Amino acid sequence: MLSVICYLLSATTAQAITLYSGAANQNVFVDHTFLVEWYLDTQDQEVNTLSLKLNFSNENLEVIEATPGNSGLNLWIKTPTFSNEKGTIELIGGVTGGVNTKKLPIFRAVFKPIAEGEAKIVMDETSTLLLSDGVGTEEKLTFNQLKFEIHPADLAPIEIISPTHPNPDHWYKQNKVLIEFLPKPNTEYSYGFSSNLEVFPDDVQDAVEDVIYEDLPDGIYYFKLNSKTVGPVPWEEAAVFRVQIDTTPPQEFQPYLAADPSIFAGKPFISFNTRDNISGVDHYEVKFGGWGRWEKTADSVLQVPGFILGQTISIKVVDAAGNEQISTINLNELPNQGFFQKYILWVIIIMACILAVFGYLLYRFLRKKYAI
Amino acid sequence: MLKKETKKAIALLMVAMALLASQSVFATDYSSTNFTVKDPVIDEGTSSTSSANFGLGQSIGQLGIGKSTSTNFQLWSGFQYFFKVNANVLTATPGAGQASLSWTAPTTFLGITVGSYEVGTGTISGSYVFENVGSVTTFIKSGLTAGTTYYFIIKALSPGGNFLVFSNEATAVPTAAGGGGGGGGGYGNQLTFNGIAYPNSLVTLVQDGTIAATTTAATSGYFSMGLNGLSNGTYNFSLYAADSTGNLSPNLNTSRTISSGVAVVVNDLIIAPTIHLSYSTIKQGESLTISGYTAPSVPVTINISGQANVNVTSDANGYYSYLLDTTALIKAVYQVFSHALVGSINSPNSFTLSFEVGDTSVPTPSPECKRSDLNCDGWVNLIDFSILLYFWDDTNPFNPRADIDKSGKVGLRDFSIMLYDWTG
Numbered sequence: 001m002l003s004v005i006c007y008l009l010s011a012t013t014a015q016a017i018t019l020y021s022g023a024a025n026q027n028v029f030v031d032h033t034f035l036v037e038w039y040l041d042t043q044d045q046e047v048n049t050l051s052l053k054l055n056f057s058n059e060n061l062e063v064i065e066a067t068p069g070n071s072g073l074n075l076w077i078k079t080p081t082f083s084n085e086k087g088t089i090e091l092i093g094g095v096t097g098g099v100n101t102k103k104l105p106i107f108r109a110v111f112k113p114i115a116e117g118e119a120k121i122v123m124d125e126t127s128t129l130l131l132s133d134g135v136g137t138e139e140k141l142t143f144n145q146l147k148f149e150i151h152p153a154d155l156a157p158i159e160i161i162s163p164t165h166p167n168p169d170h171w172y173k174q175n176k177v178l179i180e181f182l183p184k185p186n187t188e189y190s191y192g193f194s195s196n197l198e199v200f201p202d203d204v205q206d207a208v209e210d211v212i213y214e215d216l217p218d219g220i221y222y223f224k225l226n227s228k229t230v231g232p233v234p235w236e237e238a239a240v241f242r243v244q245i246d247t248t249p250p251q252e253f254q255p256y257l258a259a260d261p262s263i264f265a266g267k268p269f270i271s272f273n274t275r276d277n278i279s280g281v282d283h284y285e286v287k288f289g290g291w292g293r294w295e296k297t298a299d300s301v302l303q304v305p306g307f308i309l310g311q312t313i314s315i316k317v318v319d320a321a322g323n324e325q326i327s328t329i330n331l332n333e334l335p336n337q338g339f340f341q342k343y344i345l346w347v348i349i350i351m352a353c354i355l356a357v358f359g360y361l362l363y364r365f366l367r368k369k370y371a372i
Numbered sequence: 373m374l375k376k377e378t379k380k381a382i383a384l385l386m387v388a389m390a391l392l393a394s395q396s397v398f399a400t401d402y403s404s405t406n407f408t409v410k411d412p413v414i415d416e417g418t419s420s421t422s423s424a425n426f427g428l429g430q431s432i433g434q435l436g437i438g439k440s441t442s443t444n445f446q447l448w449s450g451f452q453y454f455f456k457v458n459a460n461v462l463t464a465t466p467g468a469g470q471a472s473l474s475w476t477a478p479t480t481f482l483g484i485t486v487g488s489y490e491v492g493t494g495t496i497s498g499s500y501v502f503e504n505v506g507s508v509t510t511f512i513k514s515g516l517t518a519g520t521t522y523y524f525i526i527k528a529l530s531p532g533g534n535f536l537v538f539s540n541e542a543t544a545v546p547t548a549a550g551g552g553g554g555g556g557g558g559y560g561n562q563l564t565f566n567g568i569a570y571p572n573s574l575v576t577l578v579q580d581g582t583i584a585a586t587t588t589a590a591t592s593g594y595f596s597m598g599l600n601g602l603s604n605g606t607y608n609f610s611l612y613a614a615d616s617t618g619n620l621s622p623n624l625n626t627s628r629t630i631s632s633g634v635a636v637v638v639n640d641l642i643i644a645p646t647i648h649l650s651y652s653t654i655k656q657g658e659s660l661t662i663s664g665y666t667a668p669s670v671p672v673t674i675n676i677s678g679q680a681n682v683n684v685t686s687d688a689n690g691y692y693s694y695l696l697d698t699t700a701l702i703k704a705v706y707q708v709f710s711h712a713l714v715g716s717i718n719s720p721n722s723f724t725l726s727f728e729v730g731d732t733s734v735p736t737p738s739p740e741c742k743r744s745d746l747n748c749d750g751w752v753n754l755i756d757f758s759i760l761l762y763f764w765d766d767t768n769p770f771n772p773r774a775d776i777d778k779s780g781k782v783g784l785r786d787f788s789i790m791l792y793d794w795t796g
Contacts (some may be wrong), residue, residue, distance in 0.1 A: 046625065048791040048792060049784055049787055049788040049791060051784055070605060070606065072606055073579060073613075074580045074581050074608060075757060075791065076523060077761065077787060079762060083649065088698065092784070092787075094788065094791045095608050095625075095791060096578065096580070096581035096608065096610065096791050096794040096796070097581075097608065097609075097610030097623040097625040097794055098610075098623065098625045098791065098792060099608055099625055099627050100627075101627045104605060104627065128784060130639060130784060130785065130788040131788075132625070132788070132791065132792050133760055133792070134723070134724070134789060134792045134793070135777070135785075136777065136784070136785035136786075136788035136789055136791065160563065161508055164515065181376070182669075217604065218603075218604055219604075248603040251428075251580065251603075253582065256753065256754045256755050256758075257760075258747065258755045260746075260747045260755070260759055260771075262746075262762075262763075262769075262770055262771030262774075263758070263759055263762040263763075263771070264762075269758065271754045271755055271758040272754070273581065273757075274580075275580050277603055277604060277605020277606065277607075278603075278605065279603070300758075301758040301761060301762070304466055319516075329637065359604070
């Protein structure tokens with residue numbers, strides 16, 4: 001069996017703040033996606049701002065997705081974005097108050113190898129880390145390059161499928177997992193299922209049957225299958241299948257409604273932000289007024305339209321598994337709101353009534369006059 | 373009938389006894405190098421006073437201090453012999469339809485001991501129903517309604533059942549009883565923060581940038597605040613306190629990972645002192661007051677750049693101050709910050725402030741709005757972040773406050789400073 005060449009960063013001798021990945025021990029094959037999670041070890045220093053740019057070898061590696069996921073960064077100037085054309089992933093984010101930890105989740109990326117060979121991911125020297133010291137002191141950030149040996153697709157291992165969680169790149173609300181694989185003749189199998197990528201199946205043969213795991217807590221799981229031919233030969237990794245479960249809605253949040261003379265020409269705006277601890281925020285939707293329609297928005301700061309039928313603005317946050325959290329803000333909370341905007345609904349109803357009465361009187365007048 | 377001489381003798385005896393009775397009895401003075409107690413006997417009392425609600429026993433003259441005991445009695449004698457009991461610390465951790473209470477034993481002085489405790493429970497702060505739980509320091513209060521905020525307090529009693537001291541008030545919101553099965557997202561996890569701020573200060577807990585809870589610290593500076601219903605995951609928390617003048621402490625930050633069914637209690641959080649300077653510029657030779665708030669009655673170290681550290685002690689309200697004579701300081705800009713020693717734990721540093729020694733004195737102005745508070749509403753929150761985003765990468769922005777570091781451009785350093793100043 002092919003083995004992975006994956007150089008992970010180890011702690012550097014100097015106490016430099018370190019970016020590292022949780023990509024250990026993954027076999028990488030052409031057209032088979034794999035997930036890499038990125039973390040920061042702040043080395044006992046309080047940090048609050050990260051501007052990160054990673055360069056990857058785009059001749060044999062593609063990014064399918066880059067998301068904050070369960071990131072510990074809670075405010076974003078730029079959420080993770082990628083360019084397969086340039087071979088870059090970039091983000092700018094921060095932690096309110098600051099943080100000091102050995103494992104701060106930064107973001108997740110799903111890669112797809114597109115050609116065999118060696119792939120590299122390196123950190124661009126423009127990446128910047130700032131301390132949480134009130135003046136934004138820049139601190140050295142280190143990252144040892146990450147290398148993958150990409151194997152040909154025809155060497156891909158045994159196929160594993162999951163009728164309940166078919167796409168390993170997707171997040172599911174379903175927390176009961178069914179795993180199936182087609183065994184080869186004269187082959188023994190041992191498998192394990194863990195949220196820890198470093199956990200491997202034991203050396204005890206398991207029955208070849210559909211495998212069911214129930215009542216699983218939220219998280220990313222790896223079904224690892226080892227195989228060997230019958231007889232006293234060593235076990236080898238046969239396949240790894242990833243399952244992602246999120247049953248929990250994003251965190252509750254409270255949008256802010258405000259107006260400031262310096263932005264949007266002093267007109268009111270709403271601002272919102274929240275986190276999802278498991279799969280991450282996928283997108284926000286906004287609905288202006290009680291009869292409005294939900295519309296996706298890429299911005300977390302929106303100018304309030306001049307006319308809203310109804311006095312509410314609702315924000316819906318949807319995580320990658322489709323769990324939702326809705327928060328509604330009442331426009332009456334905005335100070336100095338004009339009379340017309342405040343009572344627009346009543347104005348419309350009264351005007352409709354007046355029109356109805358006027359129409360009825362006109363009808364009676366015309367009927368009388370022309371004896372209709 | 374008594375004889376005339378006998379009557380005279382009795383009369384003389386009664387006069388002599390009356391004279392003796394009207395005089396105080398004086399004992400020998402006692403002293404040390406630091407004090408002298410003169411005539412250490414109190415006048416004899418005459419009687420006790422009482423009503424339906426109270427009793428006042430007056431002191432009786434005693435000739436020396438000490439404790440005498442026998443199988444039948446115990447006598448405490450001496451001059452100004454008052455016992456003292458320090459308040460104990462209560463924490464309450466919510467559970468399914470219950471709250472787990474845990475408290476420290478009060479520290480007692482001069483002989484008094486705690487015999488038992490009463491647990492006070494209520495749904496209104498300051499109003500409790502008490503139940504005696506004996507001589508224990510943990511108790512599970514069950515039969516509580518999920519989702520209701522309960523207030524708890526511990527009353528320490530003497531062996532004779534007399535009231536000694538109240539603990540701080542702690543709160544808990546019990547969760548719904550579990551229905552079995554499970555896994556899932558780990559809803560209902562609890563997280564409790566216990567620590568020391570300043571007496572009666574307002575302590576704020578910020579979770580991932582949003583204010584999640586506030587509480588008022590006890591007169592001891594102690595605070596306890598909890599969050600419930602957290603799903604599994606890693607959270608960033610910041611705590612800060614506002615002193616009685618409205619000055620804020622720096623954020624105290626911690627990151628916690630919450631797992632299913634695990635109640636996390638974070639103890640020994642020490643909030644950094646606040647700090648204030650009476651002048652932003654001080655005329656050389658005049659005096660500058662450096663002051664602030666921290667835990668009560670603790671040593672405070674004031675660090676002035678280029679000068680020897682200054683040690684002062686905070687008072688019972690947590691207030692500390694130092695009058696700095698600037699005669700010996702050269703004309704320059706100085707940085708100053710403080711930190712306190714609370715128990716055996718050093719607090720984080722206060723904010724660092726600057727003052728200039730020059731030719732004139734300029735009082736520290738009351739800030740119209742603080743740094744990073746871009747819309748001047750008193751808070752550094754998502755609205756300010758929105759304004760920063762609006763001007764991101766702008767050179768000389770229309771709103772000059774967005775260029776927080778005054779570098780001429782709105783960029784990463786401004787973002788970092790805003791995150792540092794974040795109040796939620």
